[in-house]
Amino acid sequence: MVQEHDFLKVVWVANRDKPLGHKDQSASLIIGGDGNLKLLDGRKNAIWSTNVMAKSNYSAAVLLDFGNLVLQDGNANKMWESFDEPTDTLLPNMKIGVNVKTGKKKYLISWKGEDDPSPGSFVLGVTSETPPQLFAWNGSSPYWRSGQWDKSKFNGIPTMSNKYLSGHQLVQNINQGTTYYFRNYYNNSFGYVFISSEGSIESVRWGDGWSTNWEASRTNRCEIYGTCGPFGVCDTFSSPICSCLKGFKPRSDEEWNRGNWTGGCVRKMELNCQKSAHAAAMTTVEKDVFWPMKHMKLPDSADYLSNIADAEGCRSWCLGNCSCLAFSYVETVGCMAWCKNLIDTQQFSREGKDLFLRLVDVDKGVPTKTKLIISLSTISGIMLFGAGISVCGLFKWRDAEIPHGLGLSVYAFGYDECNAEFVLLRVVQTLRRPIVSEVSIYKSETNVWRRLQGMPYFLVEPGRMGVYLCGRLHWIMRCECVRNSAKVLVAFDIRTESFVEVDQPNVIDNRLRMDLAVLEEHLCLTVYREPGVVDVWIMREYGLNRHGICCSR
Template identity: 70%
Template sequence: MPVHLCFSLVLSLFQAIQCSTIFNITASRPLVQNQTLVSPRQIFELGFFRPNESGKQYVGIWYKNINPSRVVWVANRDKPIGDADQSATLLIGGDGNLKLLDGQQNTVWSTNITAKSNYSAALLSDYGNLVLQDGSADEMWQSFDEPADTLLPNMKMGVNVKTGKRQNLISWKGEDDPSFGRFVAGVTSETPPQVFSWNGSSPRWRSGQWDKSKFIGISTINTTYLSGYNLQQSIDQGTSYFSFSDYNNSFFGYLIISSEGSLKFVLWNDGWSTYWEAPAPTNQCDVYGTCGPFGVCDPSSSTMCRCLKGFKPRSDEEWYRGNRTGGCLRDMELNCQNSTSAVASTTVEKDMFARMNSMKLPDSADYLSSVADKEECQSWCLRNCSCLAFSFVDTIGCMVWSRDLIDIQQFSTAGEVLFVRLAAADAGIPMKTKLVISLSTISVIILFGVGISVWCLPRWRGKFRKMKIPRLLKSVDTAYKSEELVAARKEQMKQEDASELVVYDLDSILLATDNFNAKNKLGTGGFGPVYKGKLNGGKEIAAKRLSSNSGQGIAEFKNEILLISKLQHRNLVRLFGYCTEGEEKILVYEYLPNKSLDAFLFDSKEKAKLSWGTRFRIIQGIARGLLYLHRDSCLRVIHRDLKVSNILLDEKMNPKISDFGLARMFEGTQVLVNTHKVVGTLGYMSPEYAMGGIFSEKSDVYSFGVLMLEIISSKKNTSPDYLGQHLNLLTYAWQLWCEGRGLDLMDEAIADAFSPSEVIRCIELGLLCVQDYAADRPNMSAVVLMLSGQSDLPQPKQPTFTFQRSTTHKVQIQPKEETFLSRNTITVTMVEGR
């Protein structure tokens, strides 16, 4: 072939390749098939596409050079072009509109602008916005004003009440069908606005009210992205628009309403990852109105739904069959409704308000812009009989409810305070009667106390004495008066006869331990040294002695007595008694010959003694012990310091949870506590606890997940072995899991004999337990079922909360002055060896 012909062929091929990509559409340059319009930095691309090689063609916008690609906007959603039509074009028409024509020159889709321009041009921005400009580069139309199923950075989703125009996200009908689906996401025009997703016209999920920085109904939202969220509302213009900015200058992120009805926030990080989803797959309470009107949904409760205080199920039959969508009815009419005249109103008691903490506030609130504080908000509600509840949120103001209270959820973190209106006489007892009963009760208590004192006096002395817990709480000191113990102490007084402990004198302890001889020392914890001993009767004990320089003190000492005396379970260590003589404060436990789990697990020679069968039984035993603490005991207890060194082993290697000095009790309906002081062990502390002082049952679940991975691998979570490669055991386990090499986490010492299915299930469950958000973690009821294989395991999310430490430390963190359920700023005030 002649050289000049060769050159001409190469030149023509080069021109053809160049023509396959264009940077604008003009009247003289339409977009044809096999061409694409690209953004200046080639981040987005527009062109013709066939979903999954179907027989239908669409014009859409997608991310360029990303695999798998993601279509974020479609022009002709409900009017596809036939696959055989190879002559379809996207062009600028004579009226200046951008039009999609099929092979017969029929208009399939158009921008429909009214202002004509002979110099229109269409361009694609690096944000994925298709813009139609006139000759002066003024914007006449943009795709951002007509969203499909995807909200991109700097794109708006919202409503204009005056024009009636809604910029909603509408799902695809199916994964390969971009036509309009059933699910819609949008912003309401109420004040404050909310984001909703709907299934047709029925609400499916609700964000809660906007508080000028976040939606208060989303407890698990990642604060990393809060600064990028924005919701602008103009009452005068009748507009409410939600948008988010590109995080960290990245264009690769979006919000989507899926064809299955899930609202997802997705980011690119070497692959598309869902960082947030609503309704959350693991939280049925996220589904709108799960428990019906006046019902509260609690994802951590085994029954999930309960009625508000003062209400009862609308239908007992439906409720106990598991269908709670009918909700609840008021048990007793409000006093204001019974008051029919001005005279009557002076004799009928006023209504009262029941306080509910950590709540997702109900839907359909009325905002009172003129009310300045909580007291005025309460007064307004009390004066208006139609007002069923109120809440004053500092960043919003006063909200009141006059319609059925629906879509209420109990959070384990975050949430707001809701005040629900009730009749003052909760049990129908008049105030005067209540006063008589109260005085009578006080008299009985005084007489009972005198009788007990007379009875106890002759029995006061003796080498071994039985003492009630209330005496200890009174005699040691009054430093420990936290609110969460109030309910527990009431329960303790009810069951006082069951809480007797042996009070040992110091001489008997000295004799049993050979004067705290060093050869009898079993170990040292944050409380102080622990010694083996043998009492006169031959009973072996472990005596834990509070050291004078211990970081723990009288509060923890009393806490252990108050708690363990009430708790009886085969997987909890048993407390025999205590000694408080002179300056000594000693706890006397059952003696467990195999000491603590870490003595085996992290010893290169001893760990081989822990076969996989033994390790699995230990994991199951710890899980059962935690389930007892959280759900099955007379007190609901959060341990707060669950770790390998606090798991003791008996002669048969059965695990027993120990060290309850940091444990906290809470009421049956309370699922979350905020503390002034964060105490625990780095590496085992959950994100919400370490960062904000907020703890719940899910805090223990996080620690249990860390402990599980340590038991499987015989590696410490904060081992220096990970430095330079992995931040800790959690990130190491996650990487192995993602690469399909989960079994590589198994301790090599026992790698020859184990059940692969059990190990894989335990690793996956461990990763589920250490997820960043408390709501994503299973509760201990679910954990026990998952361990037994009776429940399927959902896909875990990547754990990102870590501390880069070379050793495990006990840390005490002091947040700023506490406000209920606020996100505290924290600083480390004390670090000491544990």
């Protein structure tokens, strides 16, 4: 517990899933004969245990200065610690986060009620994207997010100014697949982060007394995820709090006027880059412009472009990709682009970042004009005739340039939304040891095959097409080239051009035969347990997505 004002705050509960009876006055905390720390009820039944391999003669339970309850051996080595099993409070040096390679997640989970420590419906965690964010869910629905981490603070928490940042740390290791957030004990200042049973999130510190660094309160509707819907922007100090981004209008005036803004906004006019030849036989085509927006909580679901070095490069990339709807360049982060709906955007009076919104309104910029005087029938003929030659002839000719003598092969076909181009991936593996993989990618815009690095996985069913979903191509493969060895779900990320493993239900015997499919934009995993018995798992939000894995049978 920590003492806050005139009361004690409970910061960790061992048996929150299995409470003691209210009238049980004989409960005890002991180190059992097996060396584990155990909570016993009045009848000496074990309610909770550390459940580790230990030796009783050498075990000791120690409560450390920052609230970490530790089970140690005789050499003071940690065998178990409460910091590995957080409840609703993040204490100094305790970590929450995710390891995408192992699938291990550490989240804060709210109490069910003010006096009921059993798990509630609100969860606070860290996303594995780059840059990461703190993210809260109400059940499986997004509830709140902090905005992107800029190496010193979160973009969506304007009160998180420099004088409060000393204790907050977020460390991401792409190679190890880990992302963790924690608070340091800095400058003799004790602090913690807490998620309430009602979904409010507070960062509290001790100075001359207890004070709140920052708070995400459920009473502030702009803090609730997606309050103003796609392409809407929320401003706490405006009335109404929701408005459409420049160049957009409410999707439904009726709903908007009733104060239901979740339907969001739609663009008033199509972008110049979206205008096709059928619009006019002779026309003046202008480039789109970018409207600057200051002091913004940047939208969710940014694409991080690590290969772009400066703000001008970020702008040029976005301008050259019609699917790019907005961009932001943050010095400590780099280039971020948005190719999907701009959701959960907020206007601040200070702090925040600059967001550049793609617009067709040439009066708000200095576009470069390009005169095009083209016959509609001519361009249509060229497009159709060219498509016939490039699509039919290209795959035959280009594919022949890559030798087929390597052995087994699989393909997958998908679409790169940010670059607005089709992608074909081919994986070939040798039949003889040592097993060698060759990975090649074809993109429709460049019209060439390109060799990528190999992959550390092994094909299961040669010839089976990969499954495309959410910008990624999926296969079932093996980690080892051994018959009946464990299978893994592998995804190729089209944007980063890298292979990663995807979380799958841990109750599955992955030595069994498995198939992949897509059902209503969800990845489905079919497991054939025995003749006539098939399990179908609908992976509504799987490991590559920050919303975790939710499987139903």
